[in-house]
Amino acid sequence: MTPSFRKFFDRWFLTISALGLLAVTPSTSKSAEIAPQSLMQNGFHSMYNLDFSQATQDFDEWQKQHPQDPMGPVAHATALLFAEFARLGVLEAQLFVDDKSYEDRKKLTPDPKIRDQFQNQLAMGDQLAAAALLKNASDTNARFAKVLSLGLRSDYAALIEKRDLAALNYTKQGREDADLLLKEKPDAYDAYIALGVENYLTGIKPAPIRWMLQMGGMQTDKLQGIEQLQKTADHGVLLAPFAKLLLAVAAFRDKDMNKGCNLLRGLASSYPKNPLYSRELVRCH
Structure with a gap:
């Protein structure tokens, strides 16, 4: 991988992590349906x-x-990683708008205890999701737990x-599962962010890079990406705030x-x- 292409991937994944990290769908199995003001929503x-701390207690x-329910441990893993990213300072939107800020970012030093807890929660969620999908391949809750788990691993x-x-590779697998989820339930609006992030962030790249990504199976339509993000921003249950934040970053760019x-x-x-x-x-003053 060339240095310029590597820098593109570094920046692309960094943006996905901070702005699309919490991609969760409200489409759940009957046994664990997310009701208004549920513990999951509160978390x-x-x-x-x-x-x-409160998020972890709720999860x-x-x-x-x-x-x-596989979303329990996967949501817990999300809280662990999101807290680690906050501690490491990678949630600053300036990193995504200003290339120099990204290039000058500090090297990350992860907490090994958090890493182990994170991986254990993901493993538990993966096992529960696999068992649920074995019983019912149309279980949208389990399907999205896979999407989120793959996104967190990415x-x-x-x-x-x-x-x-x-x-x-994790991202591509997650997007494929997101496509399956939306075929089962097109109104799972929170899940559209998985498609929107990929389309927008690859769609703003120069044509040669877009072509290479398309050859690898990626979706690279910037305008479609914005439309997909807008669906989540307008109708999402759990992920609307992150869709709005990504749309704000896109607007600033x-x-x-x-x-x-x-939006801010x-x-x-x-x-x-x-x-x-x-x-x-x-920046608005």
């Missing part, structure tokens, strides 16, 4: 507010109440271990300050305990 809301309680491989090709600032103001109002949004609003 993700806490993560958006950077309250990882642990969800696991106790729904021990066969994030860790790219950002922590710097294994770009392994991360790309396109010099559309009005759209980007309006809405996020800052909804999640006042998350300083990321308020810090990024400085």
Whole structure:
């Protein structure tokens, strides 16, 4: 892999991790249906507010109440990795808008205990998802647990271990499962972010790189990606805030300050305990 192509993959996975990390679908099995203001929703809301302790408590309680639901341990793994990324400072939107900030970023030093907990939770979720899909191949909850698990593995491989090709392989597998999920349930709006992130972030690359990615089975339509992200932003149950954040970053990259600032103001109002949004609003003054 050439240095320029490697830099592209590094940046691509970094953006996916911070903005698309929490891609979860509200389409669940009957035994663990996510109701309004459920522990699962509360846990993700806490993560958006950077309250990882409360998020973990909610996800642990969800696991106790729904021990066969793969989303329990996968959501727990999400909280672990998201907290680690927050600690390491990779959630700053400036990294995604300004190339120099990305190139000058500090080397990441992961916590080995968090790594082990993260991997154990993913392994548990993978086992539960496989068992559920063996019983019912149309189980959309289990299908998305696979999508999220693969996405988290991709994030860790790219950002922590710097294994770009392994991360790309995880991402492709996850997108294939997301396609299957949306065929089963087209109104699983949170899942559209998995497609939108791939389309947008590859679609903004120069034509030669887009061609190479297409040859590898990637989707590279920028406009379609924005439409898919907008579906999640407008109708998503758990992932709408992250879709809005990615749309804000896209707006800033396109010099559309009005759209980007309006999206950030809405996020800052909804999640006042998350300083990321308020810090990024400085660019709007």
